[in-house]
Amino acid sequence: MxxxxxxxxxxxxxxxxxxxxxxxxxxxxxxxxxxxxxxxxxxxxxxxxxxxxxxxxxxxxxxxxxxxxxxxxxxxxxxxxxxxxxxxxxxxxxxxxxxxxxxxxxxxxxxxxxxxxxxxxxxxxxxxxxxxxxxxxxxxxxxxxxxxxxxxxLVETEFVIDSLDYLYKGGRCSGMQNLVGSLLKIRPVIKVIDGKMTPAYKVRGKREKALEQMLNNALDKHDQMDNDLIFVTHSLAEEDAQELKRMLEEKTGAREVAISDAGCVISSHCGAKTIGILYVKKDSKGDVHAKS
Structure with a gap:
């Protein structure tokens, strides 16, 4: 012990x-x-x-x-x-x-x-x-x-929010934004920057387009990844999580790509079908920290 x-x-x-x-x-x-x-x-x-x-x-x-x-x-x-x-x-x-x-x-x-x-x-x-x-x-x-x-x-945290409904109910966007966003099928992408949830960009169109964009963002930084562990974390989006896991395993060669379920607190802020890719980058020297 x-x-x-x-x-x-x-x-x-x-x-x-x-x-x-x-x-x-x-x-x-x-x-x-x-x-x-x-x-x-x-x-x-x-x-x-x-x-x-x-x-x-x-x-x-x-x-x-x-x-x-x-x-x-x-x-x-x-x-x-x-x-x-x-x-x-x-x-x-x-x-x-x-x-x-x-x-x-x-x-x-x-x-x-x-x-x-x-x-x-x-x-x-x-x-x-x-x-x-x-x-x-x-x-x-x-x-x-x-x-x-x-x-x-060095921690990279990026989530696709499937619907603006929970952001609206939680007071994080206006009723008009929610209406327009729903009509235009706008899916916000949230990153964590300096400890805060920050809107990074929006993807208009099908959910698959937003997931592809998030995956590509991660793969674009493949050379910077600490490939010891990558998480795909989701709230009732198991099928999408499995597909993202498969793609990350294929494209990154990570030692482990793990799927995790978002708990009640995280889900209450983001809503169902929220899904994210999270990993640690190597430092400026290219070192991997505390690798097992």
């Missing part, structure tokens, strides 16, 4: 079997419909989320874990004598990071290291897996934190 235990929150969207295999601690965010609050991925699944949105006609609110939630999650590992590295959803998107920092102060100095991923979904998950491999190699929390700080700006 590594001396350092890696924690993440439910927005990392790592496959459940990976969480078990690599002993990754997971702290769920909250999803609230009216007076009912659910733990992301524990009390509510993504398919159930969409059923509730259809029933209520509105999106849920999402909330960060409290400092008490973090303390409760961290305490058993600290009591075992282990040190903790927790990698959070971007502080630009949630107060999760700040609450984890508050919780960390309740433990002896150096026992809990909190890192702001400045990302979301498997953009976090990529960093978590690098941290896991480093912990397995016996790296200290400080060394792991330094590694993640180097990797953070």
């Amino acid at each position: 590594p001396k350092v235990k890696i924690f993440a929150d439910s927005t990392c969207d790592l496959p459940p079997e990976w969480l078990r295999q690599y002993d990754i601690g997971l702290i769920p965010l909250y999803v609230t419909f009216g007076d009912q609050t659910y733990k992301d991925g524990v009390d509510l699944t993504t398919p159930q989320l969409y059923v509730k949105v259809n029933e209520t006609g509105s999106l849920p609110k999402t909330a960060a874990p409290s400092p008490a939630d973090f303390i409760q999650a961290f305490a058993p590992s600290v009591e075992e004598g282990r040190e903790i590295v927790y990698i959070s959803i971007s502080s630009e998107l949630s107060s999760t990071y700040q609450n984890a920092v508050i919780a960390a102060e309740e433990f002896p100095e150096g026992k809990v290291t909190v890192i702001d991923s400045l990302n979301l979904s498997t953009g976090i998950g990529l960093q978590v897996m690098k941290a896991v491999k480093a912990a397995e190699l016996g790296k200290s929390p400080r060394e792991i934190a330094e590694l993640i700080e180097e990797i953070k700006p």
